[in-house]
Amino acid sequence: MNPDATQLWRAPMWALAFLLALLSMLAPFAVDTYLPAFAGIAQSLDASAVQMQQTLSSYLFGYAFMNLFHGALSDSVGRKPVILAGTALFALASAGCALSESIGALVTFRALQGMSTGAGVVVSRAIIRDMFPPAQAQKVMSQVTIYFGIAPAVAPIIGGWLFVHIGWHSIFWLLTGLGLALLLAVYKLLPETLHVQQRQSFAPGHLLRGYWQLASSPRFLLLALASGIPFNGMFLYVLSAPAFLGDLLALAPTEFFWFFVLNIGGIMAGAWLSGHQAGKWPPKRQIRHGFVIMLASGVVNLVANGLWPAHASWALLPIAVFSFGWALVVPVVTLLLLDLHPDRRGMASSLQAVIGALSNGIVAGALAPLVMHSAFLLALASLAMLGIGLLAWLYLHRRWPQIGRHTQSLRPLP
Numbered sequence: 001m002n003p004d005a006t007q008l009w010r011a012p013m014w015a016l017a018f019l020l021a022l023l024s025m026l027a028p029f030a031v032d033t034y035l036p037a038f039a040g041i042a043q044s045l046d047a048s049a050v051q052m053q054q055t056l057s058s059y060l061f062g063y064a065f066m067n068l069f070h071g072a073l074s075d076s077v078g079r080k081p082v083i084l085a086g087t088a089l090f091a092l093a094s095a096g097c098a099l100s101e102s103i104g105a106l107v108t109f110r111a112l113q114g115m116s117t118g119a120g121v122v123v124s125r126a127i128i129r130d131m132f133p134p135a136q137a138q139k140v141m142s143q144v145t146i147y148f149g150i151a152p153a154v155a156p157i158i159g160g161w162l163f164v165h166i167g168w169h170s171i172f173w174l175l176t177g178l179g180l181a182l183l184l185a186v187y188k189l190l191p192e193t194l195h196v197q198q199r200q201s202f203a204p205g206h207l208l209r210g211y212w213q214l215a216s217s218p219r220f221l222l223l224a225l226a227s228g229i230p231f232n233g234m235f236l237y238v239l240s241a242p243a244f245l246g247d248l249l250a251l252a253p254t255e256f257f258w259f260f261v262l263n264i265g266g267i268m269a270g271a272w273l274s275g276h277q278a279g280k281w282p283p284k285r286q287i288r289h290g291f292v293i294m295l296a297s298g299v300v301n302l303v304a305n306g307l308w309p310a311h312a313s314w315a316l317l318p319i320a321v322f323s324f325g326w327a328l329v330v331p332v333v334t335l336l337l338l339d340l341h342p343d344r345r346g347m348a349s350s351l352q353a354v355i356g357a358l359s360n361g362i363v364a365g366a367l368a369p370l371v372m373h374s375a376f377l378l379a380l381a382s383l384a385m386l387g388i389g390l391l392a393w394l395y396l397h398r399r400w401p402q403i404g405r406h407t408q409s410l411r412p413l414p
Contacts, residue, residue: 004195008191009191013140014143019185019189021151022147022151023120024121024144027120027121029175029178030094030113032156032238033155033158033159034159035156035242036159037160037253038242041106044168045102050369054365057361057365058111060360062111063118063361064357066118067121067351068350070086070123071345073346075126076202078194078199079123079346083120083123086117086123087119087120087182091183093113094176098171113175122353125334127193128141135278138335139279141335145274146271146275154257160256160257163253164254194346200344200347213341214348219400219403223392223396225388226329226392226393227337228389231330232359233382235360236368236371237382239363241259247373249315251312263323266319266327267324270324270328274327275331282405283404284403289328291390293321295390301383334352359385367381
């Protein structure tokens, strides 16, 4: 934690949480806004369904690749310069997407978008721990998740409206404007939160030692798996939204928002409960509750889709409950992970994001195309993603039972 943290931000803490949430929401917003336009973009660019799926996977792999460097750079040069560079690249890449006249160009600029959006996600987590002790950090991280949830909930509504009334290019012009607005906000408002005495060398040898220290730590890897892989249990449905919502549930593009509202509503409710219980429940108890909720909803989802044809009246609800359980778990697990190596929080946040993004990319490029046309297979794959994260947590709990055992005290936020 920065020893001067109380002097760096004098506005209300919810305002800082809101700014960090806006930075974090760019990554999912850049996905959710253009999903309703999938078919229209494919028709306009004469692209196949497989090629359109690559606009998702290229974005996710670009996101994963650059996440290796966002955190390490922020540990060296500071948090603010990395975020400024990321938002500037995002605006340029979004303009490139809007101007694309071929599927190859769109895939390329989507990859550049992915390479840029990780800066906000990764560095925002490190900023929270720069500014707050553990229990308050959990509360602020939960606030970020709540605010962050609003944008993806409205993104498909905005994207669907723009596509129907103006055309798919306008979706990426909107993202360009958002990138430029955030670039200005960060430049004017966000302080540098990394204390000069806490900065790390960016020399190759020092970096390699840091990466090896984290990547060879079983506790770090298990925590990263426990938080990142279950996310794919719900993200699989986001990636499969055109087929799942349009084909299986027979929803129009302008009706996709029902899925996102319910899903993000679950995330926001889980994040609110996580923040409300910060300093009250031991981290292990909160994590246990979250996994139980995800497991129960995943099993119900699988059984229901095995017995009845999927219908919009019920098929969206288990996914929303799953999202609630995930949001209850992830703020706590993320803070446990960042505190394993306090001097390398940026790098730890980077590697956590890389593990999550690589799994997202594999799910987008390989798994989603295999299962997206069957509601039962989607439910089965979702439950399998949860199972990987659950096994990681259970092994961690058994091998290092002291992790997450004690509740941190919580002082009221100003």
